[in-house]
Amino acid sequence: MFVDSHCHLDRLDLTNHSGDLNAALDAARARDVHQFLAIAVTLEDVEGLAKIARRHEDVVISAGVHPLHSVDSEPDIEAIKACAERFDVVAIGETGLDYHYDSISRETQFERFKRHLQAATELELPVIVHTRDAKQETLELIREHTDPAIGGVLHCFTEDVDMARQAVAQGFFISLSGIVTFRNANAIRELARVIPLDRLLIETDSPYLAPVPHRGKPNEPQWVVEVADCIARERGISLEEVAMQTTVNFYRLFRAAAPQASQEMRQMLADTNLV
Numbered sequence: 001m002f003v004d005s006h007c008h009l010d011r012l013d014l015t016n017h018s019g020d021l022n023a024a025l026d027a028a029r030a031r032d033v034h035q036f037l038a039i040a041v042t043l044e045d046v047e048g049l050a051k052i053a054r055r056h057e058d059v060v061i062s063a064g065v066h067p068l069h070s071v072d073s074e075p076d077i078e079a080i081k082a083c084a085e086r087f088d089v090v091a092i093g094e095t096g097l098d099y100h101y102d103s104i105s106r107e108t109q110f111e112r113f114k115r116h117l118q119a120a121t122e123l124e125l126p127v128i129v130h131t132r133d134a135k136q137e138t139l140e141l142i143r144e145h146t147d148p149a150i151g152g153v154l155h156c157f158t159e160d161v162d163m164a165r166q167a168v169a170q171g172f173f174i175s176l177s178g179i180v181t182f183r184n185a186n187a188i189r190e191l192a193r194v195i196p197l198d199r200l201l202i203e204t205d206s207p208y209l210a211p212v213p214h215r216g217k218p219n220e221p222q223w224v225v226e227v228a229d230c231i232a233r234e235r236g237i238s239l240e241e242v243a244m245q246t247t248v249n250f251y252r253l254f255r256a257a258a259p260q261a262s263q264e265m266r267q268m269l270a271d272t273n274l275v
Helices: 023-027 043-055 077-086 106-123 134-147 161-169 186-194 221-235 239-253 255-260 265-269
Strands: 001-006 033-038 059-064 091-098 129-132 151-154 170-176 201-202
Touching: 001 161, 001 221, 001 239, 023 106, 023 221, 033 043, 033 221, 033 239, 033 265, 043 059, 043 106, 059 077, 059 129, 059 255, 077 106, 077 201, 091 134, 091 201, 106 129, 129 134, 134 201, 151 161, 151 265, 161 170, 170 186, 186 221, 201 221, 201 239, 221 239, 239 265
Parallel strands: 001 033, 033 059, 059 091, 091 129, 129 151, 151 170, 170 201
Antiparallel strands: none
């Protein structure tokens, strides 16, 4: 079984599924994807994601403001916590630092990220981190404001091995997306080979970054299998092992999602010797 640990279900292009989100999720389920973490990019998105989660028992959600998203008013720690508690989220994010673009000032991003980290720590929830061209600041903030026993994930990771290892030492997981399949992504494939398997997650970040052979199309949760397959080939192990371990990793990190897992998923976790 597979988990899509990061997808934007409220932003999918559903043209190929007659506008029906359930059809898109069924297409993923048909490929043994049986858990979806739907990610918020603003706090205003969370209510809509919660409605999706109520209709689909295999969907859980997060609450946060993306580092590059403009908001009328920056949420304080209490606002982030209140939203998370109201809608029963399993994680805070996505949040983080993206210094590749300058649409949001670095100072604003830095303070926003710090508030999210503090909210996550107070709620004892893992944090979903978007990081790009901000290695030192990202690592410094997670060292200062996260508990390694709770941890988080650097999602859609495209930075270097050293950053990955430092984050893992801080209790974080590393999530790889469809980028790992791109022809020019040799550095990401190296990450797929060297990151400890018990610290890896897989994701689509759909509707963005569709993997080969679907590159150029709107991404879908079902194509998380292509990400797992690439990792398996790079590591010289079976697809089943990647599926099993990344699923176990997901529930180790997002502990609040475990009680909501399907009976089939809970039985699978109970049967494996990886937990």
